[in-house]
Amino acid sequence: MAGRSIRILLNGEPCEIRDVPPATTVLDWLRTEKRLTGTKEGCAEGDCGACTVVLGIPDGGGLRHEAVNSCLMTVPQLAGRALVTIEGLADNGRLHPLQRALVETDASQCGFCTPGIAMALFAFLEGGEKPEVETIHDALAGNLCRCTGYRPIVDAARKAPRAPRPAPAAPVPEAGPDYEAGAQIFLAPRTLDELVALRTRHPDAPILAGGTDLGLLFSRERRAFDAIISVARVEELSRLEVRDDEIEIGAAATYTRALPVLDAEYPGMGELIRRIGSRQIRNLGTIGGNIGNASPIGDMPPCLIALDATLVLRGPDGTREMPIEDFFLDYRRTDLRPDEVIEAVRVPRLAPDRVFRTYKVSKRYDQDISAAIGAYRLTLADGRVTDARIAYGGMAATPKRAREAERALIGKAWSEEAVAAAKRAIADDFAPIDDFRAGARYRAAVAANLLDRLYLQTAGAADAPTGVFAL
Ligand SMILES: Cc1cc2nc3c(=O)[nH]c(=O)nc-3n(C[C@H](O)[C@H](O)[C@H](O)COP(=O)(O)OP(=O)(O)OC[C@H]3O[C@@H](n4cnc5c(N)ncnc54)[C@H](O)[C@@H]3O)c2cc1C
Ligand code: FES
Numbered sequence: 001m002a003g004r005s006i007r008i009l010l011n012g013e014p015c016e017i018r019d020v021p022p023a024t025t026v027l028d029w030l031r032t033e034k035r036l037t038g039t040k041e042g043c044a045e046g047d048c049g050a051c052t053v054v055l056g057i058p059d060g061g062g063l064r065h066e067a068v069n070s071c072l073m074t075v076p077q078l079a080g081r082a083l084v085t086i087e088g089l090a091d092n093g094r095l096h097p098l099q100r101a102l103v104e105t106d107a108s109q110c111g112f113c114t115p116g117i118a119m120a121l122f123a124f125l126e127g128g129e130k131p132e133v134e135t136i137h138d139a140l141a142g143n144l145c146r147c148t149g150y151r152p153i154v155d156a157a158r159k160a161p162r163a164p165r166p167a168p169a170a171p172v173p174e175a176g177p178d179y180e181a182g183a184q185i186f187l188a189p190r191t192l193d194e195l196v197a198l199r200t201r202h203p204d205a206p207i208l209a210g211g212t213d214l215g216l217l218f219s220r221e222r223r224a225f226d227a228i229i230s231v232a233r234v235e236e237l238s239r240l241e242v243r244d245d246e247i248e249i250g251a252a253a254t255y256t257r258a259l260p261v262l263d264a265e266y267p268g269m270g271e272l273i274r275r276i277g278s279r280q281i282r283n284l285g286t287i288g289g290n291i292g293n294a295s296p297i298g299d300m301p302p303c304l305i306a307l308d309a310t311l312v313l314r315g316p317d318g319t320r321e322m323p324i325e326d327f328f329l330d331y332r333r334t335d336l337r338p339d340e341v342i343e344a345v346r347v348p349r350l351a352p353d354r355v356f357r358t359y360k361v362s363k364r365y366d367q368d369i370s371a372a373i374g375a376y377r378l379t380l381a382d383g384r385v386t387d388a389r390i391a392y393g394g395m396a397a398t399p400k401r402a403r404e405a406e407r408a409l410i411g412k413a414w415s416e417e418a419v420a421a422a423k424r425a426i427a428d429d430f431a432p433i434d435d436f437r438a439g440a441r442y443r444a445a446v447a448a449n450l451l452d453r454l455y456l457q458t459a460g461a462a463d464a465p466t467g468v469f470a471l
């Protein structure tokens with residue numbers, strides 16, 4: 001039986017939400033129902049950060065604070081969370097130390113971006129990270145300021161005293177059961193079996209994970225659905241397990257949770273994930289959503305293909321496993337059956353004789369979608385390539401292996417000659433398209449040239465840069 005209200009803490013006070021259609025965004029609800037208009041709408045698609053609010057997530061007896069884009073988040077996703085908006089930062093009219101620092105460093109001009117910037121930095125400071133320029137920039141990558149410039153904003157973040165917020169007097173209410181308003185229902189199953197049963201019962205309902213892709217249906221397209229099925233509270237889907245031979249990532253694990261685990265195992269992956277959207281996006285966005293979205297320019301699929309990951313799908317008849325590369329059939333078409341959900345992805349750990357690298361190429365370094373992305377796993381023995389798995393995104397209608405380039409390398413000495421042959425073979429692997437992100441010739445050239453970078457890094461050139469590159 002679905003509940004007709006959601007109880008949360010809003011700026012430290014208990015708040016009951018009723019009669020709000022489930023597809024309403026948190027941003028719309030705040031501004032129109034609660035009249036909390038400090039949170040701004042700039043783009044309504046997760047890019048500008050003007051709508052940033054902070055979630056307090058119960059964690060080990062306290063609250064973990066995460067910045068999110070309220071324009072992409074639906075109201076029922078707030079269940080079980082404390083919500084802090086810009087109106088909640090000051091204490092009885094006394095500015096929060098961060099707000100004072102923003103004033104003192106003249107970090108605001110027109111002020112439109114300022115609430116979002118304050119909230120992104122509030123989450124950053126609550127997280128207890130060292131306020132170094134690089135980490136502050138990372139925390140601000142999802143917030144655009146068009147008039148002040150970032151120097152005084154960064155100064156404010158460095159200057160603001162660490163003053164962790166006291167825990168709210170009231171506890172965060174438990175997330176209730178499903179939520180219903182009007183003719184619409186938000187289904188939030190707790191187990192995988194319940195999720196699969198709901199999938200069968202509501203074949204047309206969207207499956208919602210973090211909503212950083214799907215959220216556009218609500219914020220831009222204003223679509224309403226009879227039912228929305230959320231995977232976020234299914235415990236089995238949020239698991240993240242490092243085993244002897246593989247890492248299993250539940251489909252609903254967010255980038256923020258997966259980042260340290262994947263970074264520790266696969267060189268370059270941490271830097272890649274740090275460039276997926278912004279912290280706001282990574283706090284909501286999931287690995288399963290990136291696979292389910294099946295975009296040809298999604299960042300995780302090429303890595304998972306190169307790493308020979310196995311996708312675990314769950315349907316009414318049980319579990320089905322497949323190599324992830326077989327999942328992507330055509331442009332945004334996958335092998336997922338209408339009654340199935342993505343359960344997890346299992347990624348083999350890196351054996352000592354294997355190297356892995358990934359390179360993302362985009363117009364901007366931060367908060368930009370890939371023009372092309374390459375991922376490479378080589379097995380090397382006595383200077384020879386005994387196995388190669390190479391996958392690219394942005395080069396075809398799906399994320400896809402470069403089998404000709406792999407063939408050009410396998411059995412050869414890992415040398416400039418082998419790389420030159422693999423670069424030529426890339427032309428046989430792909431016929432990329434022109435679009436606003438990059439031209440076909442550019443994509444073809446860059447995909448081939450990334451092999452040089454791979455060689456320079458893995459053949460031991462000490463000064464070769466590592467990680468992810470924007471051109
Ligand atoms: C500003 C911005 C920047 C972005 N930058 C990047 C970037 O740099 N790189 C990148 O790759 N992506 C980027 N994205 C896209 C997006 O963040 C990712 O694709 C993300 O992984 C989606 O995850 P989600 O949990 O939000 O998915 P959702 O939006 O909830 O869902 C996405 C799709 O997957 C399906 N789905 C989700 N979970 C399951 C499941 N368990 N079973 C079956 N289907 C499922 C949904 O039905 C939907 O079709 C960006 C998005 C925004 C808004
Ligand atoms: S309004 Fe621009 S990110 Fe939400």
Ligand code: FES
Nearest residue numbers: 109110111145146
């Ligand atoms: S102060 Fe004007 S956009 Fe930042």
